[in-house]
């Protein structure tokens with residue numbers, strides 16, 4: 542699947558809805574055993590959740606948006622397919638989350654590309670299931686430091702921390718992703734799927750059991766005036782950076 546929502550593949554409600562429908566189709570297609578995620582937008586894998594969906598909207602909208610974000614994560618992290626992220630650009634916050642849900646992450650070795658859960662830099666807090674996915678990938682200490690600092694790591698640093706599994710030159714990315722996919726698909730599906738489920742089930746179940754509570758937490762948090770102000774300032778900062 543190639544993300545193509547210029548300028549930065551931000552995860553709007555429309556994007557997420559279409560993405561989930563696409564994932565459901567692939568998941569239900571017996572012919573499809575694996576999927577590679579990459580971007581058709583130069584230099585950006587995904588800029589994360591669309592901040593405009595979390596700014597100046599109604600409580601109902603925030604709840605609808607958050608349910609969609611939860612749905613996307615549940616589908617990705619709980620997928621029976623082999624999932625490979627071919628990260629060909631920067632991937633902050635929600636973009637990093639998509640990569641973290643995959644079975645394997647390959648990133649282009651470009652020092653300009655960054656990846657990480659930078660929520661703290663926006664004055665917001667990554668929810669527990671973002672944190673759990675991160676901890677399951679890089680371990681508690683690296684996740685704790687990186688989350689508190691809202692760090693965006695260069696590709697080489699991300700590789701050193703185990704946030705991505707492999708670095709490749711841009712021209713080799715698709716070939717490498719296909720080779721990794723072939724390696725994972727060589728195993729019998731049932732054994733691989735049950736093993737994946739065993740490793741991830743506790744974290745998935747935790748969100749399923751607390752889904753509505755998590756929606757309410759998000760809505761209460763994001764609609765606070767202080768948080769709205771932080772998000773507006775962050776958007777301003779992005780615009781100023783361009784001038």
Ligand code: CO8
Nearest residue numbers: 548549551588589590591592593631633634635665666779
């Ligand atoms: N949402 C909405 N708009 C965005 C986003 C975004 N995430 N990212 C960029 N844009 C907009 C910019 O404002 C700009 O708009 P305009 O053209 O109108 O000025 C346009 O996209 C292009 O952006 P840039 O000029 O900055 O493009 P660059 O190629 O220079 O840089 C980057 C691309 C590196 C992706 C840069 O835009 C960036 O750093 N963006 C912000 C990324 C970010 O911090 N995302 C975090 C989103 S929050 C999230 O995903 C998890 C939230 C969890 C919620 C928990 C609450 C409880």
